[in-house]
Amino acid sequence: MISVNESAMRVVDEIVSNKEYWQVVVEKDATGATIIDAGVKALGSYSAGVAMTELCLAGLGKASIFYGKYGDSALPSIFVETTHPAISTLGCQLAGWQIKTEKYSAMGSGPGRALALKPKEVFEKIGYRDKFEKAILVLESGSYPTREAIDYVSEKCGVPAKNLILMIAPTTSIAGSVQISGRIVETGIHKLMRIGFDLKKILYGCGSAPIAPIHPKVQKAMGRTNDALYYGGEAYYTVDFEDDEKLKDYVARTPSSTAKDYGKPFYEILKAANYDFYNIDPNLFAPAVVSMNNIRTGATYTSGKINDDILRKAMGLQQI
DSSP, X not given: OOOHHHHHHHHXXXXXXTHHHHTOEEEEOTTSOEEEESSSSSOOOHHHHHHXXXXXXXXXXXXXXXXXXXXXXXXXXXXXXXXXXXXXXXXXXXXXXXXXXXXXXXXXXXXXXXXXTSSHHHHHHHTOOOOOXXXXXXXXXXXXXXXXXXXXXXXXXTSOGGXXXXXXXXXXXXXXXXXXXXXXXXXXXXXXXXXXXXXXXXXXXXXXXXXXXXXXXXXXXXXXXHHHHHTTOEEEEEEOOSOHHHHHXXXXXXXXXXXXXXXXXXXXXXXXXXXXXXXXXXXXXXXXEEEEEETTTOOEEXXXXXXXXXXXXXXXXXXX
């Protein structure tokens, strides 16, 4: 079985060898860990966000930037595709590891999760774990990890600190915003897992989402980046499924519009929930539009819609 951390090293090598182009800073921590800064002290770029997305996917997917129309507005957008949907998204890209020590906090994504098995129940669902001498993680954070945090990650991944590669960008950065929109395929697969879909039946996934304009305030930026997925994201899956009627039911239950909280900008929903994600209807965490093509029957089903009005309001788009 493929090693996701070994596969991701190709992306790491490309980023490091083109750091000036990506506008990232690469340095060694005192522990020996490699830090790739794409938005803390570094400016970063849209290209760095694309690279960060592909790193999250362990090099098992591709991403590209295009300009998308959303009603009367247009925004830079990202297209993502993967031929290893469950492993690259849930096994790697999912922001499933809350790294928290006394003086540091970050959301962890990337193939290093498959060494630490964070969270364990996801890896049990997809039947995968990795074994490799290096661990690669993407951290959503506004600061570099502390020595304590690096030691913690190193221990959980089972590799020495010198074999850690950590790419970092905050939500308020260009690369940070790009890589969150780049989670559009993973968002749909995670929702499908939650409602009981057999993930082994997903053969291929692709999707697109607008990239949220940067906001300097973290919670506002968090609101915009989530709105990009839930109100502007589209995901398409090629599946091998035995029953079209059951497939139609899954498709109908997947989009974000199935949530009771649907219809307001995410920042307003988050604020009403006292900034606690667990107080938000989990049905919201899904693409705006979901399509599935069944290769067994040739049928394709689509559910949901792009909500241009919410996007315009949430993204602060103003026509002058």
